[in-house]
Amino acid sequence: MYNPAHFTEADQAQIEALMHDNPLAALVAMTGGGLDANHLPLLRDGEGFLGHVALANPMHEQVADGAPVLAIFRAGQGYVSPNWYPSKAETHKAVPTWNYQVVHVHGRITWSHAEKDKRRAVALLTARHEKAVNGAQAWKMGDAPADFLDDLLGKIVAFLIEVDRIEGKSKLNQNRSAADVAGVAEGLAGQGNAALSAAMRRDGAPKG
Secondary structure: OOOOHHHEOOOHHHHHHHHHHOOEEEEEEEEOOEEEEEEEEOEEEOOEEEEEEEOOOOHHHHOOOOOEEEEEEEEEEEEEOHHHOOOHHHHOOOOOEEEEEEEEEEEEEEEEOOHHHHHHHHHHHHHHHHHHHHHHHOOOHHHOOHHHHHHHHOOEEEEEEEEEEEEEEEEOOOOOOHHHHHHHHHHHHHOOOHHHHHHHHHHOOOOO
């Protein structure tokens, strides 16, 4: 990933928060047929990430244990109009751009058909997201009939990604003045892009 110093996200807490709050990752791997991408919710598991794919998904057959993979997490993104820069009225030195926040996780994948690993992956993913949505009324695996659940578990494959390195990028106009950053944040808010606007107000101050 092209990642100039002024856009590099070095705050590890911000990186972890982005992945936690935007768990649907694009998981990219090389197969015999070329690059393959699947969109899957991932969950931090110690130093790595866990998830699962459908048994019918050929990825687990085409990508060997230990093969390199790239998981891409993306947060807010949006078009930036030059009209939002106060400096444009003075210098006219402005062009459109696109702001965004992403995290790239480089690692190696290991697959598992073991029932305990599949149950663990589903249980942890479900517990995290059900609690967030339904609180005390969260759905649990035990709420489903055992034979129904066993049948579904037989149709997935669990995986774990061991992390090699993590790269974060927050492209939030840090290469422009504080006034221009504030103008873009206001423009994004006016377009209804509250998340990216808030990220700019928090992290978009010029660096250096």
